[in-house]
Amino acid sequence: MPETYAEIDHRFTYHPTKDEQVTRYVYLREEMKSMAHKIMEACPPGRERAIALTKLEECNMWSNAAIARGE
Secondary structure (H helix, E strand, O other): OOOOHHHHHHHOOOOOOOHHHHHHHHHHHHHHHHHHHHHHHHOOOOHHHHHHHHHHHHHHHHHHHHHHHOO
16 A cells, blocks of 8 residues: 555656656567467466456566656
8 A cells, every 4th residue: 555645646746757757668569479379379368367367468567667666
């Protein structure tokens, strides 16, 4: 839980991209895409595979948020 209004404000504020962050965004996105391909190849179609891909997508979004918000 957020402890302060400042933390809430930080979470809901636009964080413009800094030049050196782009490299990390691209790196993580490519790694996650590679993992998604592996999941598609190794797992049969179904609910479980769909959830695994959704969670990987969530991981990508939270990783991006960590980079954007953390600096």
